Amino acid sequence: MPDRIIVWDFDGVLNANVVDGRFIWADRLEEDWGIDTRAMVAHLFDPGRIGQIMRGQIDLGDALAQWFTEAGHQIDVEAFLAYWFARDAHPDFGVMAHLNRPEARHVIGTNNEARRADYIEREMGFGARVERIFASGRLGCAKPAPAYFDHIEAWSGAAAEAHVLIDDTERNVAAALDRGWHGFHFTDANRSGLGAFLDQLP
Known part of the structure; x- marks a missing residue:
């Protein structure tokens, strides 16, 4: 054909x-960024929010910035995304x-x-x-x-x-x-x- x-x-x-059902890019988040991985994942992967992110209705950077602010982190969103995407490759x-x-x-x-x-x-x-x-x-x-x-x-x-x-x-x-x-x-x-x-x- x-x-x-x-x-x-x-x-x-x-x-x-993906190893054993987990995305391995996040394995060192706490060590590298001082981030509570479970809390960040709970925010980003909230069933309503992640669907909107995946469909382009909410910008991933905006969702991260919101959580960083709420969690008291002073983290540059673009630097964090560069880290994420590189470790996810x-x-x-x-x-x-x-x-x-x-x-x-x-x-x-x-x-x-x-x-x-x-x-x-x-x-x-x-x-x-x-x-x-x-x-x-x-x-x-x-x-x-x-x-x-x-x-x-x-x-x-x-x-x-x-x-x-x-x-x-x-x-x-x-x-x-x-x-x-x-x-x-x-x-x-x-x-x-x-x-x-x-x-x-x-």
Whole structure:
């Protein structure tokens, strides 16, 4: 199928930054910044707030600045974000090798707000590795919402069955399968089977 579109999730797939269910970039927050990690995470990842951040309705920097002020920290937001994004960059070169497959078009489909999406695209160089990065913070919607997949299909102009989602979140893969895409739920246990899955696609 010459117009196959492989949609790669970023965190947990192309980027190996999740270990035992935790984002390892935050492991040294207290030591490096004097920050109570649990308190910051509780603020940023409040169910209502994180959804708005991921969809671009609240700026990540503004959310951090609010918490820093409330917690009594005098921390430069831009310096902190630079630290965060650099420590959160762990390219998985074994998975990335599949981006060289010539029989498909490759894009990234990620639930990331716009600031980190820019970092992934420019500083990490993924903008040169894929045709496009579909980030929730740029689109105003996030996986597994149908609107997210609509954006990709509208861009590609290809039939639903031409699309393939590689994602470490099962509900995202389920949503893709429900609309006629192919899907692979990527985990540490089955990562060795990714190549075989891609090889057998119609």
